[in-house]
Amino acid sequence: MYETVVSGKRYTTGYRIYIRQNGQLISPFHDIPLYANKEQMIMNMVVEIPRWTNAKLEIATGEKMNPLKQDVKKGKLRFVRNCFPYKGYIWNYGALPQTWEDPTHVSPDTMAKGDNDPIDVCEIGEQVGYPGQVKQVKILGVMALLDEGETDWKLIAIDVNDPMASVMNDIDDVKTHFPELIRATHHWFKIYKMPDGKPANHFAFDGQCKDKAYAHSVIQETHDAWKRLIEGKIPCKAPTHDIDVTNITVDNSPYKAHVKLHQPLEAKSNHIDEPSRIDGKDNKWYHIKAQL
Template sequence: MRAPTSLQHHALRRLSLLPGRTNHAVSACVARRTLLTGAAATGSAAATRLTTRMGLGGGAAPPPPSAGGGATTKFSAASSHFSPSSSSPLSSSQSPLQRTAQIANHLQSPAQRRSSSSTHRALSTMASSSAYSVRKIAAANTLEHRVYIEKDGVPVSPFHDIPLYANQEQTILNMIVEIPRWTNGKLEISKEELLNPIKQDVKKGKLRFVRNCFPHKGYLWNYGAFPQTWEDPNSIHPETKAKGDNDPLDVCEIGELVGYPGQVKQVKVLGVMALLDEEETDWKVIVIDVNDPLAPKLNDVEDVERHLPGLLRATNEWFRIYKIPDGKPENQFAFSGECKNKAYALDVIRECGEAWERLITGKTPAGDVSTANVTVSHSPARIAPDQLPPLPAHQEIPPEKIDSSIDKWFFISGASA
């Protein structure tokens, strides 16, 4: 069982000032609340045993809150909220558990109540992301390989059906991992195929792999894309002076865990670089997984340099030189390679979200981009899930072996300049 939190100690201290039997009864109620909160943190079974032992409710313990915040059980230990409003008077018709929660809520400051409510909403949003799963078709490193994303067993488009924002405040975003860190296969969301599965890019009939440019190995980050964004090729950015690259926004996730293709991560935005790739604007948004140990310390681009020194410089270098081994010229950056801050990055994301909105509603011609989706109610390309063509069954097949030449290191003159 967890020890009482500082807030609960504060509540008990304040209640000790109440006189007479009110002091005794209310203090006992809050003490029970303290024990129940600790028990809830260790599991519903422990909470049930504690409730029964203490005689709360005079019988069976109330059911624990469901993972999705079920309709019948309004109380949440995470948020200290239940169905009556925080301003309603104590009622004898309420259960002891409800009265306990309401007392605790009255003792919180408005800021604490808002923080608690935000935490509850964030936890609910994070829990919903676990509903996403992947369906893998054929072996990785083959032309036939596809990774479809499903929600609650229904195939969805990672381009169109996964929300861009993961919370109401729009401070946490969803990203789709396409390429895990330290790997070389150039996987990407297929814009042209129905439901936009992830596949390996192909050039002249051959699978594409990025080369290892010393001292780097594969991709430096979990590389992926923001859903419901689009870099409009019909629009020239006023500062980069180049059109969009006709793709979802690219994302570099710099956390410590290696992801997997099709993973839906919740991330916070830190900054953005503007790569100029073959006369197109190709934004690279720098983010970190909200569950990463460093996430609380990283809130803007300057924090990245403070806590991860050298990473932004290496990121700039990697994007400049990674095509040179394939005979391409060095890439260039807008803004002299500067990584713009969080506020600038959020503006870029908003603009690309608006461009996607025009695409999905048919206001901008889609060209060869498949806009088929199953959730966007105002999209003319929406398809009912039962109208989707059947997909092959999920296949767990070992990846095909790749040519050993992919592991070669290339030494680029002046790469570290």
């Protein structure tokens, strides 16, 4: 249903990955439905960062049609370090469309505001994804990272087409069939910023991973926040956030575009165009001393 359209060169500030459907540009933030099958609670997930890679790609929430881009901080492209024994990201990392962690809302469970992004997903299936891929996933649980005073939810999910999907229905199934993965996920999020001189990250719930039912309640809360945003009930530009809400599918949105949007670029499969080598500090191993 979806294809990627690439603009610019990989590992540059001008690199963008647009999503197109039936020849028309769409927003992966606003136009891809949250549910692939609501009755079966199957969600769509937009892959931003494939497993074992380091470039910190993300949905550009402030740009028209919200393409994927590489994050920039202090003028430099961001890469996640290889914190031994982990190579880059240890799952396919991405986001659920049509969700928004409202930076004006304080969660009563974490006592922290949202981080102004779609809710994050760690997809644990065996297939390595590619940036811009839209996967259908089952939600299994959620972890609450507290990042610089903000709640940064991390959903645990599995691709419905994965060979293990039929036996994975809640967070305890992950602990049974993928032993040590939840502990490794907690450890990864705890230490991944430490090579850059930052302290270890902290978590709500003493770092515990909450179950599927709790995860779905968080998803519904962030989906409701997105609906308020896209329907104009929350301003899209404010001191706490600046979101581009242009879309082509949300009928009750004042920001719906009434003309077809096209990008005059040649489409190519991003998973075939493998990245070139990353050198220097962005590809070396870091040995971090921190408790699991």
